[in-house]
Amino acid sequence: MRLSDRYIGRQVLVGTLFAILLLSTILVMGSLFQNLRMLIVELGAPLSIIGEFLVAALPFALIYTIPWAFLSAVLLVFGRMSSENELIGFRVAGMSLPRLSLPVFFLGALLSVGCLWLNLEVAPWAKATSKNIKMRAFAMDPRSMLSAAAEQDGLARFEESLKDVRAYIEKSDGSTMEGFHLFKVADPTDKEARDIYVHAMKAKAVIDKDKQQFRLHLYDAMFQTSDSTGKPQIVLAEESVPVVLPYETKPSKDDPATMSNSAIRDYIEELKEKQLRVVERVATLKQEIKGLESEGESKKPLLLEKQELLKKSLVVDWTAFIPNYEKEIHRRYASSFACLAFAFIGVPLGIKARRKDTSSGLILSLLIGVAYFICGMIGGKSHTGVQLAAWAPNVASVLLGLVLMRRARFR
Numbered sequence: 001m002r003l004s005d006r007y008i009g010r011q012v013l014v015g016t017l018f019a020i021l022l023l024s025t026i027l028v029m030g031s032l033f034q035n036l037r038m039l040i041v042e043l044g045a046p047l048s049i050i051g052e053f054l055v056a057a058l059p060f061a062l063i064y065t066i067p068w069a070f071l072s073a074v075l076l077v078f079g080r081m082s083s084e085n086e087l088i089g090f091r092v093a094g095m096s097l098p099r100l101s102l103p104v105f106f107l108g109a110l111l112s113v114g115c116l117w118l119n120l121e122v123a124p125w126a127k128a129t130s131k132n133i134k135m136r137a138f139a140m141d142p143r144s145m146l147s148a149a150a151e152q153d154g155l156a157r158f159e160e161s162l163k164d165v166r167a168y169i170e171k172s173d174g175s176t177m178e179g180f181h182l183f184k185v186a187d188p189t190d191k192e193a194r195d196i197y198v199h200a201m202k203a204k205a206v207i208d209k210d211k212q213q214f215r216l217h218l219y220d221a222m223f224q225t226s227d228s229t230g231k232p233q234i235v236l237a238e239e240s241v242p243v244v245l246p247y248e249t250k251p252s253k254d255d256p257a258t259m260s261n262s263a264i265r266d267y268i269e270e271l272k273e274k275q276l277r278v279v280e281r282v283a284t285l286k287q288e289i290k291g292l293e294s295e296g297e298s299k300k301p302l303l304l305e306k307q308e309l310l311k312k313s314l315v316v317d318w319t320a321f322i323p324n325y326e327k328e329i330h331r332r333y334a335s336s337f338a339c340l341a342f343a344f345i346g347v348p349l350g351i352k353a354r355r356k357d358t359s360s361g362l363i364l365s366l367l368i369g370v371a372y373f374i375c376g377m378i379g380g381k382s383h384t385g386v387q388l389a390a391w392a393p394n395v396a397s398v399l400l401g402l403v404l405m406r407r408a409r410f411r
Contacts (some may be wrong), residue, residue: 004090008077009103015073016066016107023065024058031057049133056129059122066115067338068369071346074104078350087351097408101347108343116336120261123332128258169203177203180218182242197224198242215241256328264325271325275318285310323386330390338372341394344401348408372397 032054081087090100170179180203184196200218207214223235223242256264285306292303345368375393 004095004100005103008081008100009107011077012070012073012104012107015076016070016111019069019072020062020065023069024061027061027065028054028057031061053130053133056126056133059118059126060130063115063118063123063335064369064373066111066118067335067342067372068366070108070111070339071342071369074343074346075350078347082351097347097405101343101405104347105340105343108340111339112337115339116333119332119336124258124260127255131255131258177205192228194225194227198222199224200240217241256325259328261329261332264329268322268325271318271322275316278313278316278318282310282313285313323383326383327386327390330386334390334394335373337394341397341401342368342372345397345404346401348401348404351408352404 032050078087087097087100091097166183166185168181168183169177170181171177178201180198180200182196182198182200184198186193186195198218199222201220203219204217205214206217218240219238221237221240221242223237223240225233227233256267259267289303289306289310292306349368372393375389378389
């Protein structure tokens, strides 16, 4: 390793580490302040939960800050070397620009490997942990969330299926709640749904760590609802457990960012199998409808029922969700190589920066980073479209970098 390699590599590495620290602090603290009210005021989360949230937010921030910081460091280092005529001295000594750039490419490759590990192993866990932070806080002290569940979102902050549930507590001594009121608001779009009101003289929120369940025990409880005619229906119970919910934190299949690549691929196969069953169901219904049409008016009610089922089945397309999951896999690999792609474009652009103007390098890195990640987030609706959207920023950066590097060599 030459002295020039250590000189350039050290400056780029130090600049990158400093920029990572600065940018990651801004992103993580911004995420914390955004969720601070929810964690402290609404959930009464202890410091351990807040610390866990910070730890979970850091890997996801590093995915973006590492490439951004590396690009900023390369632009600033080569911009300074160009403005102070150091590059001319290296060239006089017989060193070409590609040879001077070798430590930059080495660091870019090394950082890309680190980003790949973050994207594949750490980021899915961190995303799942941050999404389940509400559930973790609830498991530590369920009364704090029940006490705040009278607001508009009800218990949706714990479980989405409970978004129409409101809870009120008159008094709590820390272990037992007195004067417990629970309202289940009926869905206005469901004609069969009814409002439900529950009142209990005492209630206990129990967390079963062995079964990983939350159970709400009610004592001297009254359940009130109404039948289809609007007549009140009242049931009294000396003890009841109307709510039993699991609180085990599992990655949600609705969000591919919380799943590992293997889990995403398994779920894609599951979606394909579901669609295959839909296709088979459609073919069966078409045959049944054809047979019923030949049997005349006597089978018309059944025919109409089958036709309605066919219409509903034709609307279902599980494969339409597949591009969202394929996009996440390609995004993880493509964004991991952002540092290497930025190494191609950072060196020539740094040289072109105005003399003694460090702010231009920062602004340029900001614009390039924003454009890169926005282009990468634009997903296609087909397999080919997803690949193009994910990898196009890398390919464009490398090609543009090669063109600019060639021009810079002959300046």
